[in-house]
Amino acid sequence: MRTIELTNSLTRAKEIFTPADPKRVTMYVCGPTVYNYAHIGNARPPVVFDVLFRLLRRTYGEEHVIYARNFTDIDDRIIARMSETGERLEEITNKYADIYEADMAALGVLPPTLAPRATAHVSEMIALIETLIAKGAAYQAQSGVYFSVAADANYGKLSRRDLDDMRVSARVEGEDDKRAPADFALWKAAKPGEPAWDAPFGRGRPGWHIECSAMIEKTLGRTIDIHGGGIDLLFPHHENEIAQSECAHGAPLARVWLHNGFLTMDAEKMSKSVGNVLLAHELLQRWPGEVLRLALLSAHYRAPLDWTEDLLKQADATLKGLYGAVDRLNDVSPEGDVEPSDDFLDALCDDLNTPMAMAALSTLATDANKAKSESEKATAKARLLKAGEMLGLLQRDPDIVFGRKVNASLNATLGNLQLHATATVDWPAEKIDALVSARFAARRAKNFAEADRIREELTEMGVIVMDGPEGSTWRRA
């Protein structure tokens, strides 16, 4: 079996990945808070860890990998949204969870094995908090229950932070009764009009970090193989998860911690507070999800990635080139039992080096373009598609990609639906076919003036003609 290496944030080193139980490989990734549309930066972890999910499933077998990505469906921002719109909690969270799932599907993200919701695990959270209180790691105050950072000798081991070095923590409003500034809320005492649950330590709602600890324990176990998320979650979120879970259980929470870098706009972090966000949902109106996905995978997951219009144009051109190779072999049925190239697999296994994997994918596309014999073609096509599948790419019908056919099921996975829909209505495939045939006839008759005229007409429709010895093919730009 090929060895996978991953950079573990806990050790800051690239390590050989060995699951505790190869029959049950567990991964948890922090999912969205469902109160709003996700921006494209929010889409980086689901896409990156989707590639890892695919690699793990290939390595250990589909049924042996359990991947959980949560929905945070109780939180300050959701409550704020409730008072803004007057909607009920579930109305908001269900709506945005649905949108999130649709957007992720459009980006080619496989559904995780499990998608636990915080509000469905409040009793587990309460139990965990009780354990922490009993162990003396948490205490009750007027405003809620807090984790006592002083009780945890290992606090700071993930972010390598010394509490003394930190700037004096900004005081969180309403938490004046904490014993220490770095203590964090496990449970927030109920306020009038807010969603609340009964608990032995008073009616209230969970703090942010406790949900992940509780859901990981419930759905995956006390020690999981991989825990992932954005680099900004490293502190305090993941540090606090570790503190809660490890104090309660005396066992490591996760064996490998993975963190992806940010998306930036003009070299500045894309974030809602800066206000420089592009919503995935809106980008999907303008670009195929696959183009966005390729752009997201064009840099190594730990590196920052500057999101620009030019990046998308380049990704689009690259993708069209790859699909051109698939298209060229459209009537070849791929050979069944074929693996992607070693270069490709080695790249993915080397800490998920997707740029290097893309380079290997390009080589496979060139091989496919150069293939002569039928068997060469069948093999080359199969390898290209197999490699593409591991990146979540190249799985669409080239006829649809190049606008010769419209997908009957008008769902969000199409992404470029609007784009091609207009062109397809104005200039349907039948009309283009007719023009292309007319042009072919003109060329046969050596009436090149007419042939060129028709090509010009097609160009204006956004159609590119490609002449071959036995006829012409076409695609939409």
Next chain:
RNA sequence: GGCCACGUGGCGGAGAGGCUACGCAGCGGACUGCAAAUCCGUGUACUCCGGUUCGAUUCCGGACGUGGCCUCCA
């Protein structure tokens, strides 16, 4: 202030102590009636200054620059 990343050709972006990354764009060639697509070829790239070394863009130190976390944040 503490901690942490990063600085590669026109653009994006890997990488390794000496050997072509790759993609996009450009240029030249083949193919084509002309194109397109494809194939082949093509670019004195590694922020600066020291050090280690036979040899560093790659290791070490420093400078400068950019960004991130320390507060909600993917």
